[in-house]
Amino acid sequence: MSETAFYTKDLSVFYGEKQAIKKISMDFAAREVIALIGPSGCGKSTFLRSLNRMNDLIAGVRIEGEIWIGGRNINHPGTDVVRLRQNIGMVWQRANPFHKSIYENIVFGPRYHGIRDKRKLDEIVERCLRKTALWDEVKDRLNGSALALSGGQQQRLCIARSLAVQPSILLMDEPASALDPVSTAKIEELIAELKKEYCIVIVTHNMYQAARVSDRTGFFLMGDLVEYDNTQKIFTNPSNRSTDDYISGRFG
Amino acid sequence: MNHPVQSDKPEGDRLSRFPKHIREEWFGRVYVYACVALLIVTIFSIVWFIASRGLNPFISGGLNLSDLLFGRQWNPEGEPPLFGALPFLAGSTATSFIAAAIAAPFGFCAAVFMTQIAPKAGRSILQPAIELLAGIPSVVYGFVGLTVIVPFLRNNFTGQGFGILAGSLVLSIMILPTVTSISTDALGTLPAGLKEGSFALGATRWQTIYRLILPTTLPSLLTGIVLGISRAFGEALAVQMVIGNAPIIPKSLFESAATLTSIITLEMGNTVGGSLHNNVLWSLALILLIMTFLFVFIVRVLERRAKR
Numbered sequence: 116m117s118e119t120a121f122y123t124k125d126l127s128v129f130y131g132e133k134q135a136i137k138k139i140s141m142d143f144a145a146r147e148v149i150a151l152i153g154p155s156g157c158g159k160s161t162f163l164r165s166l167n168r169m170n171d172l173i174a175g176v177r178i179e180g181e182i183w184i185g186g187r188n189i190n191h192p193g194t195d196v197v198r199l200r201q202n203i204g205m206v207w208q209r210a211n212p213f214h215k216s217i218y219e220n221i222v223f224g225p226r227y228h229g230i231r232d233k234r235k236l237d238e239i240v241e242r243c244l245r246k247t248a249l250w251d252e253v254k255d256r257l258n259g260s261a262l263a264l265s266g267g268q269q270q271r272l273c274i275a276r277s278l279a280v281q282p283s284i285l286l287m288d289e290p291a292s293a294l295d296p297v298s299t300a301k302i303e304e305l306i307a308e309l310k311k312e313y314c315i316v317i318v319t320h321n322m323y324q325a326a327r328v329s330d331r332t333g334f335f336l337m338g339d340l341v342e343y344d345n346t347q348k349i350f351t352n353p354s355n356r357s358t359d360d361y362i363s364g365r366f367g
Numbered sequence: 368m369n370h371p372v373q374s375d376k377p378e379g380d381r382l383s384r385f386p387k388h389i390r391e392e393w394f395g396r397v398y399v400y401a402c403v404a405l406l407i408v409t410i411f412s413i414v415w416f417i418a419s420r421g422l423n424p425f426i427s428g429g430l431n432l433s434d435l436l437f438g439r440q441w442n443p444e445g446e447p448p449l450f451g452a453l454p455f456l457a458g459s460t461a462t463s464f465i466a467a468a469i470a471a472p473f474g475f476c477a478a479v480f481m482t483q484i485a486p487k488a489g490r491s492i493l494q495p496a497i498e499l500l501a502g503i504p505s506v507v508y509g510f511v512g513l514t515v516i517v518p519f520l521r522n523n524f525t526g527q528g529f530g531i532l533a534g535s536l537v538l539s540i541m542i543l544p545t546v547t548s549i550s551t552d553a554l555g556t557l558p559a560g561l562k563e564g565s566f567a568l569g570a571t572r573w574q575t576i577y578r579l580i581l582p583t584t585l586p587s588l589l590t591g592i593v594l595g596i597s598r599a600f601g602e603a604l605a606v607q608m609v610i611g612n613a614p615i616i617p618k619s620l621f622e623s624a625a626t627l628t629s630i631i632t633l634e635m636g637n638t639v640g641g642s643l644h645n646n647v648l649w650s651l652a653l654i655l656l657i658m659t660f661l662f663v664f665i666v667r668v669l670e671r672r673a674k675r
């Protein structure tokens with residue numbers, strides 16, 4: 116396994132009084148895909164959102180514990196969340212392209228971070244669209260509306276958009292669960308490709324998908340990280356009884 | 368002679384060719400269609416009435432259209448009487464556009480505050496306060512304008528305080544609720560996830576607001592402004608109280624002027640029905656009506672743009 120990209124230590128998230136995740140300690144390596152699985156409401160999205168501090172946007176959230184990235188614990192008020200989120204891209208279940216052209220969607224982030232040069236922006240657009248295998252499909256209509264793309268294309272555009280600010284970590288919350296099988300396959304290919312450069316944490320309800328794309332898998336249950344191990348081991352020979360029950364479809 | 372009254376209702380109902388549900392169906396249908404028909408008749412007769420009166424001066428040859436639209440002299444009692452409405456067109460346009468220019472930024476900010484920054488405080492304090500503004504009668508606005516704004520302008524700037532600026536300020540407060548509520552609706556119906564998408568790219572809240580949220584909702588925001596202008600264009604009483612009512616094109620914002628609506632309310636009582644003067648006032652009303660249609664049309668176009 117390669118070097119650690121980041122890790123959490125005793126990370127807990129509370130929504131008001133309710134504790135959504137309980138003292139999660141997990142490590143994530145660079146150039147690795149980690150799948151998070153578990154029944155609905157077990158705290159996967161909550162965990163993912165706390166990694167780039169998106170939980171800050173929800174009123175009444177309290178986050179305890181540590182998140183170490185690049186030798187720094189980012190879970191304290193002094194953290195520069197702008198920098199942090201630049202380093203950690205995020206993609207949601209529902210593609211959320213901005214109501215702008217394809218081109219503008221991609222340069223949106225770089226513009227925030229002060230890149231004005233048109234040539235540089237053009238380069239970024241082409242690079243990101245190539246990486247997400249969209250370039251050939253949309254290169255003739257970069258100035259067309261992003262909303263005119265298909266659902267799968269929109270999702271890949273959102274991935275391209277998050278790549279444009281040059282993150283090293285990508286968080287994906289059920290990125291393919293609203294897509295058809297062909298688009299899903301494309302997203303999975305894309306993940307395999309992006310793995311060469313990024314650390315990818317993906318939440319999925321699709322066991323086959325987790326088995327196909329990930330190197331390691333974490334099983335969440337009611338806010339606990341029950342088991343975290345190599346994907347192969349989790350799916351063939353889990354150590355925990357409830358993991359076995361879950362992946363073999365006996366509950367959840 | 369006391370026969371017990373026999374209820375034959377169930378019997379009758381069963382035998383009737385029109386059972387209860389069919390009768391109700393027909394009743395509802397007839398009622399709704401009658402209301403709609405009445406409404407359409409009313410609208411058309413109002414339009415027809417205004418148009419027939421308003422077109423009369425041109426048909427009877429008492430006045431031609433370009434004299435009305437481009438004439439700068441308004442002197443109905445003169446010899447010959449002059450009916451140049453350009454000063455009123457200018458006054459109405461200037462007051463309502465300046466009012467919108469003043470109200471728009473405040474309306475946007477209030478909407479942004481209520482939807483993006485402090486939804487709780489916004490909804491419990493700011494929104495009711497702004498809705499209250501919508502409920503205040505226009506004569507009260509005029510009165511406040513007359514006792515506060517006019518003296519303020521008189522003491523701090525040139526002139527008597529009456530004029531376009533006084534009118535615009537009063538109107539801007541009156542149209543603030545319109546602009547605010549439409550902007551608030553627009554910002555409230557933003558697709559979920561857009562903001563998160565922007566934040567996740569490292570944008571700050573303010574960058575998100577003016578780089579993403581405002582451009583995305585722009586057509587709806589413009590709808591709010593156009594509706595505000597349209598309301599300002601049609602307001603009569605409050606403007607009349609503070610604008611000075613001089614039928615001239617003012618050289619500055621601090622000189623007395625007049626609007627289409629203010630001149631109608633001011634003069635209609637002094638004219639005899641059927642006289643040229645009276646009919647020309649109807650022509651002004653017709654212009655107002657046409658402007659309203661125009662605003663409605665613009666709003667429709669904007670709404671279609673917003674849906675895309």
Ligand SMILES: Nc1ncnc2c1ncn2[C@@H]1O[C@H](COP(=O)(O)OP(=O)(O)OP(=O)(O)O)[C@@H](O)[C@H]1O
Nearest residue numbers: 130133135153154155156157158159160161162173
């Ligand atoms: N904004 C919120 N406010 C209060 N409670 C929340 C909020 N978001 C999530 N929760 C609660 O936290 C728990 C974990 O939710 P979370 O969305 O992380 O689950 P999940 O594992 O992602 O589920 P799913 O697979 O359905 O997406 C749930 O019990 C949920 O009700």
Ligand SMILES: [Mg+2]
Nearest residue numbers: 159160161288
């Ligand atoms: Mg979730």
